[in-house]
Each structure stands twice: as structure tokens, then as C-alpha cells.
Amino acid sequence: MNNFMNRFREWLAGFMQGRYGADQLSRDLNIVLLVLIVLSFFIRSGLLELLIFAGIAWNIFRMFSKNHAARYRENQWYLSKSSGIRRRIQSFISINKQRSNYHIYTCPNRECRQKIRIPKGKGRIEVTCPRCHTTFVKNS
Ligand SMILES: [Zn+2]
Structure with a gap:
């Protein structure tokens, strides 16, 4: 063979x-x-x-x-x-x-609406918007 x-x-x-x-x-x-x-x-x-x-x-x-x-x-x-x-x-x-x-999130600040890229699989994380510095919590 x-x-x-x-x-x-x-x-x-x-x-x-x-x-x-x-x-x-x-x-x-x-x-x-x-x-x-x-x-x-x-x-x-x-x-x-x-x-x-x-x-x-x-x-x-x-x-x-x-x-x-x-x-x-x-x-x-x-x-x-x-x-x-x-x-x-x-x-x-x-x-x-x-x-x-990545997850693409939109900043919850109505005047900002900045799109923010967050890596997946990091659990509950606090995200700070790089533009308006609003913080919010997300499950990634
Ligand atoms: Zn923002």
C-alpha cells in the first residue's frame, strides 16, 4: 500500500x-x-x-x-x-x-451613543464609556 x-x-x-x-x-x-x-x-x-x-x-x-x-x-x-x-x-x-x-455595546448616555467594543466571556464587567465616561454594567 x-x-x-x-x-x-x-x-x-x-x-x-x-x-x-x-x-x-x-x-x-x-x-x-x-x-x-x-x-x-x-x-x-x-x-x-x-x-x-x-x-x-x-x-x-x-x-x-x-x-x-x-x-x-x-x-x-x-x-x-x-x-x-x-x-x-x-x-x-x-x-x-x-x-x-467581541460584543458591541452602545453607550447608554442618550447624548453620547458611542459604540464600545467589549471582549466576550469576561463575565459581569463595569464598562466606562471612553467618550463621556458614563459607567454601566454588562454581562460579556
Ligand atoms: Zn458615552
Whole structure:
């Protein structure tokens, strides 16, 4: 079994020799395709299915391609076109990560309404608003 795995690994290494492999474009395309596939469970659309099929085919073609220069250019083109939206997605993810580790409270002072970030799981704590210095007690 071990011998078989070694031979398979050798064969795979030889097969992948000189192939382009995965890059940011193929990784992001995989995510988009996954979303489209889930969507296709709810929306019956021939066009959507064609799009998924074409996306998968293109992705496989790119990963096994030996024309690195062309694939590199595609990836660079993608990176330059998508930098804005990728940054927005990154910040959305980091805000949501923060939300799972912190409670966001609003200062009870009606004139202040400052949003205050408190780490979760600290029990009953007294919070002092950094803006108006109102204190209040919360379960975190
Ligand atoms: Zn306040």
C-alpha cells in the first residue's frame, strides 16, 4: 500500500511537472463556482449550469496549462481588476471575526451613543464609556 502511494506520488509529481497550478484567480474562481453551484440548487437555469460548467473547465485548463506566461498575465489582470472588491470582502470578514469575539455595546448616555467594543466571556464587567465616561454594567 505504501509502495503504491509512493508510486502514485511520483507519477503525480511527474504529471504536475511544468504545470501552472493554482493561483489567486483559480482559488477565487473556485469560491465563486461553489456559490453558483449552491445557487443552482434553488434556481433552475440552463445558463447558470453552462456558466458553472465553463468555469470548472476553464479552471482545470488553467491549472494544468504549461503556458505560464499567459496564465500569469490572466492572474495579474484579475488581481488589478479585483483589488477593490477583494479589499472590501477582507474587511467584511475581519469585522465579522471581531463580532464573534467581541460584543458591541452602545453607550447608554442618550447624548453620547458611542459604540464600545467589549471582549466576550469576561463575565459581569463595569464598562466606562471612553467618550463621556458614563459607567454601566454588562454581562460579556
Ligand atoms: Zn458615552
